[in-house]
Amino acid sequence: xxxxxxxxxxxxxxxxxxxxxxxxxxxxxxxxxxxxxxxxxxxxxxxxxxxxxxxxxxxxxxxxxxxxxxxxxxxxxxxxxxxxxxxxxxxxxxxxxxxxxxxxxxxxxxxxxxxxxxxxxxxxxxxxxxxxxxxxxxxxxxxxxxxxxxxxxxxxxxxxxxxxxxxxxxxxxxxxxxxxxxxxxxxxxxxxxxxxxxxxxxxxxxxxxxxxxxxxxxxxxxxxxxxxxxxxxxxxxxxxxxx
Numbered sequence: 001x002x003x004x005x006x007x008x009x010x011x012x013x014x015x016x017x018x019x020x021x022x023x024x025x026x027x028x029x030x031x032x033x034x035x036x037x038x039x040x041x042x043x044x045x046x047x048x049x050x051x052x053x054x055x056x057x058x059x060x061x062x063x064x065x066x067x068x069x070x071x072x073x074x075x076x077x078x079x080x081x082x083x084x085x086x087x088x089x090x091x092x093x094x095x096x097x098x099x100x101x102x103x104x105x106x107x108x109x110x111x112x113x114x115x116x117x118x119x120x121x122x123x124x125x126x127x128x129x130x131x132x133x134x135x136x137x138x139x140x141x142x143x144x145x146x147x148x149x150x151x152x153x154x155x156x157x158x159x160x161x162x163x164x165x166x167x168x169x170x171x172x173x174x175x176x177x178x179x180x181x182x183x184x185x186x187x188x189x190x191x192x193x194x195x196x197x198x199x200x201x202x203x204x205x206x207x208x209x210x211x212x213x214x215x216x217x218x219x220x221x222x223x224x225x226x227x228x229x230x231x232x233x234x235x236x237x238x239x240x241x242x243x
Contacts (some may be wrong), residue, residue, distance in 0.1 A: 052136035
């Protein structure tokens with residue numbers, strides 16, 4: 001559970017400035033993502049043909065294995081034989097966003113940034129990129145094409161043998177349920193107190209996450225110095241005079 005302590009301020013939104021896993025920093029263990037929180041991926045495309053190409057309707061191919069072993073994949077969206085129920089289930093499982101179209105000149109490269117927001121839990125496999133490809137000179141005549149990703153084999157630094165290799169797990173992500181996020185704020189407390197002085201301190205707890213918080217505990221190194229009262233209890237006169 002994530003706990004944020006603040007003084008009546010909204011929590012800071014953490015936005016990473018660099019990617020957690022790259023070619024130079026592979027994932028030796030399966031990455032973990034939280035249901036409902038976006039996952040950002042960057043894919044670099046290179047044009048190796050002798051003319052400019054236009055890519056439209058760009059999307060990321062994925063396969064999601066649910067906790068009950070049911071398998072969903074957005075590949076069915078691009079199949080003519082797929083029924084509407086399968087397409088609705090895919091749309092409710094994962095939401096993806098990316099730039100709609102790009103143009104690549106001869107021998108050019110461009111990095112695409114995808115954002116996936118999982119709505120369900122399970123094991124997510126990122127399979128590749130799908131889009132419509134056409135020559136820049138004639139963008140109307142296009143074909144549906146896919147670029148399949150390959151899982152890279154790497155050798156860990158602590159490998160005992162030079163031939164020992166493991167798989168890079170960047171494309172396999174474990175999706176876990178949503179976690180609660182509790183915000184704790186305190187009323188102002190003076191920096192100096194008299195010996196034996198009693199002051200009231202209000203503690204406000206707020207759940208900023210979607211999942212409920214079931215159990216909350218208070219830890220203190222000297223419990224004799226603390227008396228807990230709820231908002232409906234009457235405050236002692238000694239404490240009211242100090243408020």
